[in-house]
Amino acid sequence: MDRKTLSIMGRKIEDRTILSRNDGVAAFPTITTLCESPTRAGILWAGTDDGNLKVTRDGETWKSVVENIPGVPKGTYVSRVLASAFDPATAYVAFDGHRSDDFNIYLFKTTDFGESWKAIAKGIQKNQGTLHIIREHPRNRDLLFAGGEFGLYCSFDRGEDWQELKNNLPRVPVDDIAIHPRENDLIVATHGRSVWILDSIYSLEQMNAKTADSALQAFDVRPATMWRMARTRDFESHDLFIGPNPPHGAIIDFWTKAKPDLKDVKISILDPAGKAIASIKPSTLEAGVNRVSWNMRVDRLAPPTPQEEAAAARLAAAGGEPPVTGGPLVDPGDYTVEISVASNKVSKKFRVEEDPRITWFSSADRAKRRDAINQLADMTKQAAGLRKTFTAADSSLTSLQNSWKRPDAPKVPDNIQQMAESLKKTLDDMRPLFSGRNFFEPPSPEERKAELSKPEPEFVLPPLMQRVSALIQALETFAAAPSESQLQQIALAKTAITDAGRNIDKLRDEVARFNDAMNAAKVPFVSVP
Structure with a gap:
């Protein structure tokens, strides 16, 4: 289609009489989502705001595949298309029909370059807004995330079943999702509530039916880095603002099938020689995934005085960096977390690393x-x-x-x-x-x-x-x-x-x-x- 031949407000306009022929380009059909296959060069997927979905396998010849998708009204906005990082023939696509007063959930999957599509929206309530984004975990092809007008969803079986992922995330539109390939953090961009981060999602990455059926299971622990952060509170006092940060040290996630009794729970940190050097005492635990953290310090050698506890409470209430608790910091090396709940015991090895900027310390x-x-x-x-x-x-x-x-x-x-x-x-x-x-x-x-x-x-x-x-x-x-x-x-x-x-x-x-x-x-x- 030649844009220069189109009429503007019902009139044909000659170039010599118009200042800007391309005014109103935002209302003209455009590509809204484009994705290149991470597994094979030349495979591209493109979706448009007027309901077109096309794929090319050589980067030159395009084929429309939207006709193969069942149940989607013609012209529905393509909100996101995602090429799988594990299979060149697999892709996911989401449609957004709210502009036509259609609030159904349209989410599909293909495994044959778009020749056939399967609806994969089971578990996401219909007429609950629309989906804006779908994302695949870079290491676990079964783990998918989807963001919509009313929150965040996850699937552990490639979209066969979905469930809402809440925790403390407010019910808010989720416009984009990223998964940090090194930190394994889930990063969610919302409309109106800024960016939210779920740190270290190894528990989600490694969740499966076998884990869900076990009484106790520990997940991989991300390497804990001994970051050396500058303290500016002494200079800025109450003017200092620091948003919530991930726990300082090792983030430890584990699964319990039933809600454990705290008196039956023992969490210990073992040094490279296998000696217990620290203990973690959670204040509450629930059935499902639980999270505790270790601040990379041995247990305190002397109990804190009431005055020290009061000072720690004041620092915690002020926000920012947490008060120092526990004994001295450990040295970088390999450590083990050992978790016991009643008669069940599991353990996981992890590494404590020096701040990567420290290169001179022999x-x-x-x-x-x-x-x-x-x-x-x-x-x-x-x-x-x-x-x-x-x-x-x-x-x-x-x-x-x-x-x-x-x-x-x-x-x-x-x-x-x-x-x-x-x-x-x-x-x-x-x-x-x-x-x-x-x-x-x-x-x-x-x-x-x-x-x-x-x-x-x-x-x-x-x-x-x-x-x-x-x-x-x-x-x-x-x-x-x-x-x-x-x-x-x-x-x-x-x-x-x-x-x-x-x-x-x-x-x-x-x-x-x-x-x-x-x-x-x-x-x-x-x-x-």
């Missing part, structure tokens, strides 16, 4: 850093034990002295009260070693008055646990062997913990004398672990 330097971190990890356990002893003595003495202030409390001998004050002073002198100021709570009027009365602020070292944690974090966030300064700081922290241990021993002796005196006066005594 094995020798990594071993030196690991040795330093291991030393600090042992010091963490020692410092935590000392802090536990100090906290127990401090809280017991405080409770005891408060009980003496009650109106109905019996009279306590003066020498016992003097010994209690002496013990309180000993504890106060040791307090900076085990607890720091909570900067999220304002100081009391007495504390503020004492601070203002000093000519200049006192320099106080951070508590032992904070010193050790800061050293571990400094080593983990820099890809190099420990510096001379860091080694010196490790030695100083070790000495400080040794000295603190001696002070705790003296504290035990003082508490023992105090308890002996209270026993003699028949006053309840303070217990120290």
Whole structure:
């Protein structure tokens, strides 16, 4: 058809009297979808907005195949045609009839270059809008995805049956779908709700009838990368906005046929030597596919304090990067997740990889850093034990002295009260070693008055646990062997913990004398672990 011979608004227009003959080209029949076969050169499929569907096997000669498709009204818009990545003769096509007030689902498949077509819309509700896109998984020919006016659908049997894929995806038009070939992420482009990503869809890729019939099944785990991300929150504060990101670390998916009881579930991470180094405790599990993640850290060597838990909650509520929980980071290597549910047990190997931008970190330097971190990890356990002893003595003495202030409390001998004050002073002198100021709570009027009365602020070292944690974090966030300064700081922290241990021993002796005196006066005594 020669466009220049067509009339415009019922009139033949000569070139010398028109400024733009091709105005209104959007209303002229055009190709709406074009797909080249990934398996054989020369095979192309094309669909148009006026209902034509053609195929060429040599890139030159085209053949119309739309007449072979049953049940589609003539002229229906071809929304998408997809050539299979596994078979040159296989293709899928979707039609969109809403422009003609037709909201039926038109989805078809051919295995003979379009000579015959089969409807494959079972499971997608009719008259629920139209389909815009169909996509085939690049490694599993049985796994298909389709996007329509009312959501996202998936099929595990090449389109024989479909089911809606929801999770937290809102009911929204899905205009396009992509599957990342390396990350195996499902990427969905919506109309009005931006782009949604379902990370690591190995569970969907590997789902089949055998898996669905098994009591417990683990899916492949995508390699976990130790990305090194810059922190800008300290500079931007509340101006920083970060959208939801995939879980940091290894994403672990597994199937349970029945809803498991959490007390029967055990998920462990094993190092390359097969030693259990971390455990994962999900808060909830359901029948079907469940997802947990491991942050590439060994289990925490000391339980968090209430103050640390509160700080972690504040960071989590602020959004962005999650707070650091657990013990030190592991080194890159091969690891195993072991999942037990009641009497069933499965495992999967996976790899932890270094940030690909880190190319200079030698094995020798990594071993030196690991040795330093291991030393600090042992010091963490020692410092935590000392802090536990100090906290127990401090809280017991405080409770005891408060009980003496009650109106109905019996009279306590003066020498016992003097010994209690002496013990309180000993504890106060040791307090900076085990607890720091909570900067999220304002100081009391007495504390503020004492601070203002000093000519200049006192320099106080951070508590032992904070010193050790800061050293571990400094080593983990820099890809190099420990510096001379860091080694010196490790030695100083070790000495400080040794000295603190001696002070705790003296504290035990003082508490023992105090308890002996209270026993003699028949006053309840303070217990120290």
